Amino acid sequence: MKKYLNKKILCLAGAVLLLSASGAAGRAMAYFTTYVTASGGASVSLGFTHTVPQEEIVDWTKRIVVENQGDYDCFVRVKVFAGQKYQEGLGISGQGWTKGEGDYYYYKDVVPAGSSVSEQLLVKIDHMESTEDFNVIVVQECTPVLYDENGSPYMDWNVILDSVQDSYH
Amino acid sequence: MKKIRALLRKPVFLLAVSAVLLAASTLGSAQAALTYYSENYSAQMSVSSIGVTLVENGEKVSWRDYEHQGGQWSENSGKLLQHLSGRDGKKTVVPGKKYQEKLTVQNSGDIDAYVRVILYRDWQNPQGVRDTALSPGLIDLGLSKGNGWIVDEKASTAERTVLYYQNVLPAGEESPSLCDTLKIHSDIAKKAAETVVEDENGYRTITTRYVYDGYRFQLTAEVDAVQTHNAREAIKSAWGVDVDVAADDTLRLQ
Numbered sequence: 510m511k512k513y514l515n516k517k518i519l520c521l522a523g524a525v526l527l528l529s530a531s532g533a534a535g536r537a538m539a540y541f542t543t544y545v546t547a548s549g550g551a552s553v554s555l556g557f558t559h560t561v562p563q564e565e566i567v568d569w570t571k572r573i574v575v576e577n578q579g580d581y582d583c584f585v586r587v588k589v590f591a592g593q594k595y596q597e598g599l600g601i602s603g604q605g606w607t608k609g610e611g612d613y614y615y616y617k618d619v620v621p622a623g624s625s626v627s628e629q630l631l632v633k634i635d636h637m638e639s640t641e642d643f644n645v646i647v648v649q650e651c652t653p654v655l656y657d658e659n660g661s662p663y664m665d666w667n668v669i670l671d672s673v674q675d676s677y678h
Numbered sequence: 679m680k681k682i683r684a685l686l687r688k689p690v691f692l693l694a695v696s697a698v699l700l701a702a703s704t705l706g707s708a709q710a711a712l713t714y715y716s717e718n719y720s721a722q723m724s725v726s727s728i729g730v731t732l733v734e735n736g737e738k739v740s741w742r743d744y745e746h747q748g749g750q751w752s753e754n755s756g757k758l759l760q761h762l763s764g765r766d767g768k769k770t771v772v773p774g775k776k777y778q779e780k781l782t783v784q785n786s787g788d789i790d791a792y793v794r795v796i797l798y799r800d801w802q803n804p805q806g807v808r809d810t811a812l813s814p815g816l817i818d819l820g821l822s823k824g825n826g827w828i829v830d831e832k833a834s835t836a837e838r839t840v841l842y843y844q845n846v847l848p849a850g851e852e853s854p855s856l857c858d859t860l861k862i863h864s865d866i867a868k869k870a871a872e873t874v875v876e877d878e879n880g881y882r883t884i885t886t887r888y889v890y891d892g893y894r895f896q897l898t899a900e901v902d903a904v905q906t907h908n909a910r911e912a913i914k915s916a917w918g919v920d921v922d923v924a925a926d927d928t929l930r931l932q
Contacts, residue, residue: 540904540905540908540911540912540915540916541728541744541789541791541904541905541912542728542902542903542904542905542912542916543728543729543730543742543743543744543751543787543902543903544730544742544900544901544902544903545730545731545732545740545741545742545753545755545900545901546732546740546755546898546899546900546901547732547734547739547740547755547756547757547758547898547899548757548758548798548896548897548898548899549757549758549759549760549769549896549897550759550769550802550894550895550896550897551759551762551768551769551770551771551894551895552768552769552770552771552804552892552893552894553770553771553773553862553866553890553891553892553893553894553895554770554771554772554773554891555773555866555867555888555890555891555892556888556891581772582772654772654775655774655864656772656773656774656775656776656861656864657774659776660774660775660776660859660861662775
């Protein structure tokens with residue numbers, strides 16, 4: 510009987526200690542916390558693009574617009590030349606276009622995928638009262654938009670994605 | 679001495695000792711509870727709940743706020759990078775180009791809090807399988823410097839960046855941005871593969887393709903907030919890290 514009583518008391522004492530411990534645990538968990546998460550992703554876009562010159566001739570003036578029909582942004586440049594006799598008579602101008610290396614005319618802005626340059630390149634042709642047929646050839650090229658360490662776009666014409674030649678007869 | 683040993687063997691004595699211990703622990707709890715409720719008494723009048731919101735480029739993306747009335751959590755889990763555009767409705771990025779990715783944390787609760795953010799970055803191939811061969815370091819987040827956010831270098835890896843906001847974020851306030859830009863490093867475009875196919879006439883077709891075209895990156899942000907009261911213990915308990923809290927309440931990692 511005494512042995513049974515001892516066990517009972519020991520169990521009670523154990524329970525009391527357990528209760529004390531659980532009380533302390535309860536205090537340890539009483540902190541205000543919260544959390545939140547969000548995620549998202551995107552694909553890397555790498556590839557080539559394709560540009561097409563759109564030309565319109567009005568009153569011996571060729572109006573050139575370059576359209577980016579590909580999936581990637583690019584820079585474009587255009588070169589115009591005719592026979593030796595007529596080359597001197599070509600008057601090339603256009604807002605946003607600047608004559609640069611290799612006698613190309615470089616468009617100042619990035620041409621986004623699916624759009625065209627905003628300003629036309631105008632080529633005024635002097636036919637020199639000639640009765641002969643002659644060609645005015647337009648060469649346009651595009652290069653991918655590259656980004657420097659600061660994320661600013663720049664062009665590198667050592668990398669030409671597409672080149673198209675067109676002529677006016 | 680014998681008397682003491684005899685006394686120790688008596689269960690009644692043990693029970694008495696236990697009772698005293700229990701009473702003492704209750705007293706401790708009562709004191710803790712007194713402090714606890716004393717602080718929360720004023721909290722219930724004006725400050726009663728904790729909450730945190732992740733903000734991306736000024737837009738609230740995800741939040742989890744405790745609503746004292748009703749005792750429920752008001753929560754929303756949104757998506758990051760939804761502002762990126764791309765072809766065919768897919769979100770795409772061009773390597774080298776910087777995109778705005780301004781991440782901030784708003785304390786949307788009623789009590790001041792310490793906050794931390796864990797950013798995870800990884801790659802998936804076009805089939806959706808995680809690719810550990812491609813470095814997460816190519817996913818360049820322009821982390822802010824000198825505005826209160828510090829990187830826990832010990833806890834950070836190539837895939838994970840752990841940032842702590844050193845200052846207390848007051849209730850209702852928004853932290854400075856922990857990052858401002860996102861850029862996929864242009865080195866990813868340097869790896870190209872060439873395939874040469876020769877037909878029966880001897881003509882060869884050479885096709886060049888970018889190895890990582892179509893690869894998808896994933897960015898995950900996890901924001902944690904904890905109370906400022908008993909900050910050291912609370913942070914240890916909630917986040918498992920040891921910090922020092924300076925006299926001006928700024929955190930320092932140990």
